[in-house]
Amino acid sequence: MAQMNLLQAINNALDIVMAENDSALCFGEDVGHFGGVFRATSGLQEKYGKARCFNTPLVEQGIIGFANGLAAQGSTPIAEIQFADYIFPAFDQIVNESAKFRYRSGNEFNVGKLTIRTPYGGGIAGGLYHSQSPEAYFAHTPGLKIVVPRNPYQAKGLLLASIRDDNPVVFFEPKRLYRASVGEVPVEDYQLPLGKADIMQTGTDITLLAWGAQLEIVEKAADKASADGISCEIIDLRTILPWDVDTVANSVRKTGRLLVSQEAPLTAGFASEIAATIQQECFLHLESPIERVCGFDTPYPLSLEKEYVADHLKIYEAIKRSINY
Amino acid sequence: MQGLQQEKAMNTEIYKESQVVHTPTFIDGHSVEIPILKILKEDGTVYSGAELPEIDQVKATKVYKALAFHRVLDERMVAAQRQGRVSFYMAALGEEAASVGGAAGLEDQDMIMAQYREQGALIYRGFSLENLMNQMFSNEKDLGKGRQMPIHYGSSELNYMTISSPLGTQIPQAAGYAYGQKLQGKDAVTICYFGEGAASEGDFHAGLNMAAVHRAPVIFFCRNNGYAISTPSDEQYVGNGIASRGVGYGIKTIRIDGNDILAVLKATQTARSYALAEQKPVIIEAMSYRLGAHSTSDDPSGYRTKEEEEKWHMHDPILRMKNWMLAQKWWDETQETELYEKLREQVLAAVKVAEKIDKPPVEDLVTDVYDQVPAHLQKQLDELKVHIKKYPEAYPFTAGRIK
Numbered sequence A: 001m002a003q004m005n006l007l008q009a010i011n012n013a014l015d016i017v018m019a020e021n022d023s024a025l026c027f028g029e030d031v032g033h034f035g036g037v038f039r040a041t042s043g044l045q046e047k048y049g050k051a052r053c054f055n056t057p058l059v060e061q062g063i064i065g066f067a068n069g070l071a072a073q074g075s076t077p078i079a080e081i082q083f084a085d086y087i088f089p090a091f092d093q094i095v096n097e098s099a100k101f102r103y104r105s106g107n108e109f110n111v112g113k114l115t116i117r118t119p120y121g122g123g124i125a126g127g128l129y130h131s132q133s134p135e136a137y138f139a140h141t142p143g144l145k146i147v148v149p150r151n152p153y154q155a156k157g158l159l160l161a162s163i164r165d166d167n168p169v170v171f172f173e174p175k176r177l178y179r180a181s182v183g184e185v186p187v188e189d190y191q192l193p194l195g196k197a198d199i200m201q202t203g204t205d206i207t208l209l210a211w212g213a214q215l216e217i218v219e220k221a222a223d224k225a226s227a228d229g230i231s232c233e234i235i236d237l238r239t240i241l242p243w244d245v246d247t248v249a250n251s252v253r254k255t256g257r258l259l260v261s262q263e264a265p266l267t268a269g270f271a272s273e274i275a276a277t278i279q280q281e282c283f284l285h286l287e288s289p290i291e292r293v294c295g296f297d298t299p300y301p302l303s304l305e306k307e308y309v310a311d312h313l314k315i316y317e318a319i320k321r322s323i324n325y
Numbered sequence B: 001m002q003g004l005q006q007e008k009a010m011n012t013e014i015y016k017e018s019q020v021v022h023t024p025t026f027i028d029g030h031s032v033e034i035p036i037l038k039i040l041k042e043d044g045t046v047y048s049g050a051e052l053p054e055i056d057q058v059k060a061t062k063v064y065k066a067l068a069f070h071r072v073l074d075e076r077m078v079a080a081q082r083q084g085r086v087s088f089y090m091a092a093l094g095e096e097a098a099s100v101g102g103a104a105g106l107e108d109q110d111m112i113m114a115q116y117r118e119q120g121a122l123i124y125r126g127f128s129l130e131n132l133m134n135q136m137f138s139n140e141k142d143l144g145k146g147r148q149m150p151i152h153y154g155s156s157e158l159n160y161m162t163i164s165s166p167l168g169t170q171i172p173q174a175a176g177y178a179y180g181q182k183l184q185g186k187d188a189v190t191i192c193y194f195g196e197g198a199a200s201e202g203d204f205h206a207g208l209n210m211a212a213v214h215r216a217p218v219i220f221f222c223r224n225n226g227y228a229i230s231t232p233s234d235e236q237y238v239g240n241g242i243a244s245r246g247v248g249y250g251i252k253t254i255r256i257d258g259n260d261i262l263a264v265l266k267a268t269q270t271a272r273s274y275a276l277a278e279q280k281p282v283i284i285e286a287m288s289y290r291l292g293a294h295s296t297s298d299d300p301s302g303y304r305t306k307e308e309e310e311k312w313h314m315h316d317p318i319l320r321m322k323n324w325m326l327a328q329k330w331w332d333e334t335q336e337t338e339l340y341e342k343l344r345e346q347v348l349a350a351v352k353v354a355e356k357i358d359k360p361p362v363e364d365l366v367t368d369v370y371d372q373v374p375a376h377l378q379k380q381l382d383e384l385k386v387h388i389k390k391y392p393e394a395y396p397f398t399a400g401r402i403k
Helices: A006-020 A044-048 A060-073 A088-104 A135-139 A152-164 A214-227 A245-255 A270-281 A312-323 B057-082 B096-104 B119-125 B129-136 B170-183 B202-213 B243-248 B261-278 B306-313 B317-328 B333-354 B375-390
Strands: A002-005 A024-028 A053-055 A076-080 A115-120 A145-147 A169-174 A182-185 A198-201 A206-210 A232-236 A239-241 A258-265 A291-295 B111-113 B190-195 B218-224 B252-257 B282-287
Touching (some): A002 A152, A006 A044, A006 A182, A060 B170, A088 B202, A152 A169, A206 A312, A214 A232, A245 A258, A245 A270, A245 B375, A258 A270, B057 B119, B057 B129, B057 B317, B096 B190, B096 B261, B170 B218, B218 B261, B252 B261, B261 B282
Parallel strands (some): A024 A053, A258 A291, B218 B282
């Protein structure tokens, strides 16, 4: 075990993959010698050479198009989009190409070896274009897997699983936690399962569900509720697509209440999909309406960030609302 | 500033060699002069001094038969669409030399990433008539499992990437594919076809720049056929064709007569050698004309004149090759008649077989979305099967086959 922050855990996972697999490549804007603007690829070019870890021109659709071609060819591309806010020029390559490559060819070809890493989320005074959480756009696309880790241990195990999974994966990294989240991480190789939620804390009164950086906020709200005698079960969804309906539904059948919290805006966010599915799966077990505590339906603001975000107080209030319904 | 420590730091030296001026001096947008390669004349003779491609009678006959097959297939399938037997078709009338000649200039291990009007390349590679038909009739024997509209062929065995409808997406993919081939030391390149219309897409610029910067051995083959559906090329761009853009990206570029099979072959063979030896991309711009409609869903009489089309009928690439074959004494009129008769019969017979083959089973709805069928899709499929059993008359393709 070693103490690592989330960036170091990601760097460590990339190092392991590049050492074991000669066809694994890391590339994106400023990813080469500089090691990425957040330094996630630090030292990889020195270790594995410029042919395998390199800067690309500033063209997101080019980065993902290039990555799709590499994956179809049999290489293992790990492409970085510098901020999830800038992934949209590559939307067509991801939604129409990566996601449909296997299906449209009848499995003659696939890009299963593709992994797209991208930092997402707010809380860093990043304003409109360095704060977004666009996972729901991609969750509407069959063929993709979408993974979001919450801490260094999860990040390493889930990233290794994502790279080795035989499907294209969009891996959203919580940039607010890149350096803030530090924990014990095994130095050796390990994987955590995709498509499987993680019950972080068991409880009996209400199920709290989130992913990525939002779990830290949810835990804080649960602690506050606990002081009021409310027992919260906390679940990290980990994989947004395909998501682990069974774990969430089983928990809600037990607690009778569900709160989903996400950083992204409320309307048509992934929390809404979860709420729709759980009301169908658990209708007769529900004691109160499913609560969604999310970002505002506005662009991500700057000076009013505190007011905008789904903070622990808003979650705490929603927990009480649900319990007292 | 760490970037400056790299061995390949900022390369601005090149600008210091430029001529210095002290009054605003613009260079013209058309200042690049681009020669056009022509080898074969309409009458089947070769221009004097022309450098011929590597071709012998066996290869020439294979190319010619592929061209003939292509033309017959297109004729018959446009007719089949008019009869309502297939939903859609795209012919390549008048520009068959670009696809067949391009494939003929490559090796079998080279990847072909086409746009959609390059069935000639697949025909040259040996894709069977049955496979072509099964795709167009989207039946259960289609390699693509009946999921895409007609003409979206693909074959892993023949290194022909499955067609995707979005325009130009294959261009940056080809750069990546070729980069992978290079890194793995393969004796192989990638050829990437697209039209002059698709060259307006962002992916074109992304792909060319990526390939140039990362030195990918890819041949970008532009079929400049004058039209993007109804939009003529003079409403698509005002620069000197697509070839002039190669200069901007620092890519070796050639323009050729796209209806001259020997020029296509020569350019592709030379481009392949260069791309492999130098590990760099190449651009070929083949000038041609789309004599047919964009697809069976449009009628060119709405956007161009019969006179314009007539002019291009004189430049038929297949007739030009036939004249050359006759002059070489590698072909005669008896062979010609027999070949076309046989091909027409074969295509008609294949249509009759393919249209009777069952549609894919309902299970194919959910396979290949992921490598394994995930739980939520299995659940959706199970529910669908129950529903189909309840209303079998509404789902005639699958109702009788559900276990």
